[in-house]
Amino acid sequence: MSQASPSQTPETPPVEVSFYEKRKKIYAKGVRGLFDNWRIGLVIFTQILFYGGLWLDWNGRQAILLHLVERKFYIFGLVFWPQDVIYLSALLIVSAYGLFLVTAIAGRLFCGYACPQTVYTQLFMWIENWIEGERNARIKLDKAPLDARKLRLKGTKHLLWLLLSLWTGFTLVGYFTPIDELMENVRTWNLGPWEAFWIFFYGGFTYLMAGFMREQVCKYMCPYARFQSVMFDPDTLIVSYDPARGETRGARKKGVDAKAAGLGDCVDCGLCVQVCPTGIDIRNGLQYECIGCAACIDVCDQVMDKVGLPRGLVRYSTENALEKHLTRQEIVAHIVRPRILLYTVILAIILGLTTWFLAHRIPLKVDIIRDRSTLAREADDGNIENVFMLQIMNTEEQPHRYKVTVDGLNGVGIAGDSEVEVPAATLQGFNTVVRVPPESGKQGANPIHFEIVASENPEIKVREKASFLMP
Structure with missing residues (x-):
């Protein structure tokens, strides 16, 4: 029987490592300040647009209506048809470049102030704070x-959450089904x-998402948190903790x-962690979970005021600014860099062309x-027909009478009626017989051209090519 030598040690048993972290519920502490006021303003503004937009009236119809059944998109005075898909492409490109530009300049501002996940989480938290109280009371x-009391508070909160959620779903559908029709269908239980x-x-x-998952969406589901790093650089404005000024951290007594x-x-009060909606410690540096909401800036500034120290220990800054101690003018000069200028020029060109x-x-x-x-036939008078x-599509919200003419061959003309009335925002078919001498x-x-001109406005005209078949 062999024995282990003194230099040998028993093998360390393997340690099981989990790839999934058990979620710890985050009880974000409320904070008021400059950036919180901006967030409240944007939440109110975006929700006025969303919840109120479908109730606006324009020319006797819903001002914003993406009518899938009729295959028409009404945006105030504009009517878009499936053939106008190029404008949807332009909108998506503008949105993408706008996001790239904002991210390159100031990080995840969209996430912190206007992202639907942030907005609805904020709305749900307002309800939660109103019903259950502030952070310590919720814990x-x-x-x-x-x-009975806990059941009443929890039940009231979830009831209000459900009502807000259903109204949000109803509002979304109201942009695709005329709201008057949708309201009547809901009233009569005929959805x-x-x-x-x-x-x-x-x-x-x-x-x-807004009631239960909250920060889990931002941390694990949102793709923007993953690819934002390729749009960041050392001159991007981000929520930053200044370690040169803050360390070594620790509590201190007055007069010391x-x-x-x-x-x-x-002062290591920990309030910057308590107010963070994703539960991170901004003092550990830039983290992908940070949504740039600046709640930590607001609360840290308040603490600095109380202890009599300058504000800005946590602030919007850049990596270069913190490392090189740049002034505000130097920070601005670094922000206006070739990458930003390129995004701006591309965005301006696309917006201008659109x-x-x-x-x-x-x-x-x-x-x-x-x-x-x-395909081709001979008429009684010997001409070829x-x-x-x-298919004439009037994309304006007023009727038009169009005159149809044809050219391209000697003696070509239209047999019969050459005018057609097309109602507002309507697609109408018009059969026409084209006749030429043999x-x-x-x-x-043989190439020919149709020209369709609005009788009331000659500037509204279209010229289309066609082929005339000769036997």
């Missing part, structure tokens, strides 16, 4: 045994299957010379379809 309530699905689906996810005691300005095309958009679209059942179907073209396809 105490959660630890207390279930009794369509898709309307009911989206009201409860969106409302349910609002209740789940902190510098002589080897202490920095940070605005120009929208301003010069002709509110008339025409598709020309040949009657395939009768082709039959065409013109000697006017060669055998096979």
